[in-house]
Amino acid sequence: MEKENNVQKVMPMIMLxxxxxxxxxxxxxxxxxxxxxxxxxxxxxxxxxxxIALLTMGVFMIIYTALSDFISVKKLxxxxxxxxxxxxxxxxxxxxxxxxxxxxRAIQMAGGTCASALLILTATKYLxxxxxxxxxxFNTACFSGGQLLGILLGGIFxxxxxxxxxxxxxxxxxITIPFIKKYLPEDSKNKSTKIDFLGIFLMATLALFISLYxxxxxxxxxxxxxxxxxxxLTYITKNKNAFIxxxxxxxxxxxxxxxxxxxxxxxxxSYSFLFAFMVSKVHQIEPSKISMLLLPSYAISMVIGIFGxxxxxxxxxxxxxxxxLGSMGIGLALGSFTLDxxxxxxxxxxxxxxxxxxxxxxxVMTLVINSLPEKMRGxxxxxxxxxxxxxxxxxxxxxGKLLTLDSLQKISIINDISKNGQIYSxxxxxxxxxxxxxxxxxNIVKSFLMKKN
Numbered sequence: 001m002e003k004e005n006n007v008q009k010v011m012p013m014i015m016l017x018x019x020x021x022x023x024x025x026x027x028x029x030x031x032x033x034x035x036x037x038x039x040x041x042x043x044x045x046x047x048x049x050x051x052i053a054l055l056t057m058g059v060f061m062i063i064y065t066a067l068s069d070f071i072s073v074k075k076l077x078x079x080x081x082x083x084x085x086x087x088x089x090x091x092x093x094x095x096x097x098x099x100x101x102x103x104x105r106a107i108q109m110a111g112g113t114c115a116s117a118l119l120i121l122t123a124t125k126y127l128x129x130x131x132x133x134x135x136x137x138f139n140t141a142c143f144s145g146g147q148l149l150g151i152l153l154g155g156i157f158x159x160x161x162x163x164x165x166x167x168x169x170x171x172x173x174x175i176t177i178p179f180i181k182k183y184l185p186e187d188s189k190n191k192s193t194k195i196d197f198l199g200i201f202l203m204a205t206l207a208l209f210i211s212l213y214x215x216x217x218x219x220x221x222x223x224x225x226x227x228x229x230x231x232x233l234t235y236i237t238k239n240k241n242a243f244i245x246x247x248x249x250x251x252x253x254x255x256x257x258x259x260x261x262x263x264x265x266x267x268x269x270s271y272s273f274l275f276a277f278m279v280s281k282v283h284q285i286e287p288s289k290i291s292m293l294l295l296p297s298y299a300i301s302m303v304i305g306i307f308g309x310x311x312x313x314x315x316x317x318x319x320x321x322x323x324x325l326g327s328m329g330i331g332l333a334l335g336s337f338t339l340d341x342x343x344x345x346x347x348x349x350x351x352x353x354x355x356x357x358x359x360x361x362x363x364v365m366t367l368v369i370n371s372l373p374e375k376m377r378g379x380x381x382x383x384x385x386x387x388x389x390x391x392x393x394x395x396x397x398x399x400g401k402l403l404t405l406d407s408l409q410k411i412s413i414i415n416d417i418s419k420n421g422q423i424y425s426x427x428x429x430x431x432x433x434x435x436x437x438x439x440x441x442x443n444i445v446k447s448f449l450m451k452k453n
Contacts, residue, residue, distance in 0.1 A: 007126040010183040013176040014119050015142050017081060019451075020173045021112025022146025023153055024166055025050060028105070029272045030154025030291050031163035033280050038163075039098045043277060047400030051393040052208075053109045054269060058389025059204045060110050062115035065197075073122050076183035079134055080114025081173050081180075087111060091167035095207025104167070112170055116142070117385075126185070140305030140361050148298035151272070155291030196243035202232040207390040211418050217401070244383050254371040254380060256445055261364060261384065262391045262440040264325070264344065267431045269392025270359055270399040275350065277403060278424040293343065297350035301358035308362040317363040318446045324363075325439045329432055336428035337414055342422035403429050404418065 028035070028049050036046040064076055089103035119142070123135040144373040147278040157166050206228045213221040233249075249255060272294065279285045279293060304311075312320045331352030338345040402408060403423065412422040413429050 004131070006125055006183040006185075007122065008131070010179045011119075011123070013179040014077065014115050014122060015138060017077070017112070017173040017176050018119055018142045019146045019149060020170050021084060021115055022143060023150035023169060024054060024105075024108070026092045026147045026150025026272055026294075027154035027157065027166050028163070030151055030276050030294075031158045031166070032273060032276055034158050034163055041098060043097070043400045045400070047191070047273060049102055049105055050115070050269070050273060050420035051396045051400075053105050054389045054393035054396070055204065055207050056106045056109045057116075058386040058393070059200060060113040060208070061117040061385045061389070062200055062383070064114055065121060065267075066243065068118065068121055068125075070188065071186045072186050073118050073186060074180060074186055077114050077118060077180050077184070077438045078177055080111045081177055083111030084108050084114075085111075085171050085174050088167045088169075088171045095164045107172060112173070115173075121205035122184070122322040124193040128207065129206070138306070140308055140358065141302050144298055144302035144305050144358060147272075148295065148302060151298065152292045153291075155286075155289065157307075159286060196239070196241060199232075199235060199239070199242045199244065202228065202235060203386065206232055207386075207393065210390070210394055243439070248383065249381065251371065253366070257364070257367045257371050258387055260385065260441055260445075261368075261387060263434060263441065264357075264360060264364070265355075265388050265391040266398075267328075268395070268432070268433055270395040271350075271353060273396050274399050274424065274427060275346075278339060278421075279343070279346060282418070282421045282424060283343055285343070294350055294354075295349055296347060297354040300351050300355045304358045305353055305361065308359055311359060311381060312362045312366065317366055318442070320359060320363045321442050322439065324356045324359040325435055325442065327352050327359075329356075329435045329439065331356065332428050332432040332435060336425045336432060339424055339428070340418040350409065399427065402430070 020426055031047050032043070032049070035041075035049070035424075036043055038139050039046070065074055065078070087104050087108035087110075091101065091108060094104065116139075120135065127135070153166065153169060154163075157163055206225060209221055209225045209228060213225055233246070236244060237246045275294065276290055279290055285293070315323070331349040334352065335346060335349035339349075368380065368384050405423075408426045409423045412425065414425050417425045
């Protein structure tokens with residue numbers, strides 16, 4: 001009982017570290033147009049800040065959860081937060097180079113991911129089921145809370161200070177270390193199990209080169225992606241101790257869920273990145289006001305995220321998925337037709353899109369868990385999280401590249417759109433098509449997905 005009480009005392013600190021680390025992703029998206037101007041780079045290039053940070057997050061989610069089998073959560077959180085603080089200081093001091101900026105942002109995310117990776121694991125490991133369930137909802141709320149804080153900070157720093165000082169924010173998480181060291185148990189174990197760093201490295205390298213291909217559109221990089229993919233598949237086929245085995249790819253139900261997830265998340269990471277460019281170029285709105293435009297949608301997302309499990313239990317997995325995707329689709333359709341008409345309509349679009357997306361996490365997670373045998377769920381969830389970050393990362397890079405295409409700037413799929421708004425309307429239509437494909441796929445395969453193993 002005392003251990004449970006102590007763990008509950010430290011959970012708010014872990015949630016604080018989660019929110020602080022997650023806030024910078026949205027903050028840098030808001031500041032992306034300014035960063036592009038400061039470094040005299042394209043929207044395609046500046047997208048790499050968010051893309052590589054997301055990729056790093058996905059990789060380190062697997063590393064932290066794998067390490068937790070034999071290193072205490074207490075040590076992992078402490079080390080992760082210290083790494084984040086050191087990288088944050090480096091980002092403040094050495095931000096004159098765009099490449100160095102990307103490197104420190106990636107290291108910062110590598111450290112900061114500890115909180116988001118270990119929040120649910122801490123609750124599951126140390127708290128009884130009736131208590132831990134509330135933290136599953138808080139996990140989604142922390143994600144939306146980080147987004148909400150990020151858009152506010154992005155606007156404030158871009159307008160009154162400088163985007164360069166955004167790196168200061170995660171250093172606040174240093175105050176959580178005394179609580180972590182005092183209230184979390186030290187239960188490190190000496191295990192012979194080794195982390196499959198080579199497998200994770202191959203997977204991360206493949207994801208990185210996929211992102212680079214969409215940024216540079218170089219045939220040599222595409223060929224290299226194919227070579228790395230063959231090496232990776234051969235490795236996990238031959239190595240029985242790989243972090244993910246070939247059996248996962250033979251599980252058609254699990255792979256179908258991953259396919260649906262990839263379709264859905266391709267637009268999620270890209271939306272706020274596109275939104276910042278869209279409202280600044282079409283409506284000439286300053287970064288501080290851009291953040292205020294997104295604020296209502298993230299507030300709605302946070303509330304919906306908290307009650308996501310209750311909504312899913314009430315109307316069922318399939319109806320929840322259809323409701324979420326339908327809301328996202330309606331929002332994108334509204335924006336593509338009216339993005340240059342009235343800024344209020346863009347606020348409504350964001351509320352529909354982000355609100356719809358936040359309702360999807362619980363049913364998607366349920367489908368992932370139900371598609372895996374119990375002994376494979378830990379690794380399966382880790383790979384699921386990695387796929388989310390890889391997809392979101394790739395989506396941002398693709399969106400950045402689309403913004404530079406002359407063909408999308410010269411044609412207009414929707415009539416009566418201003419010249420400045422044509423390219424953004426066209427990209428929103430592409431997003432809408434992706435969501436429609438996800439909606440059709442869910443309806444076609446829903447019977448198969450709902451079958452229990």
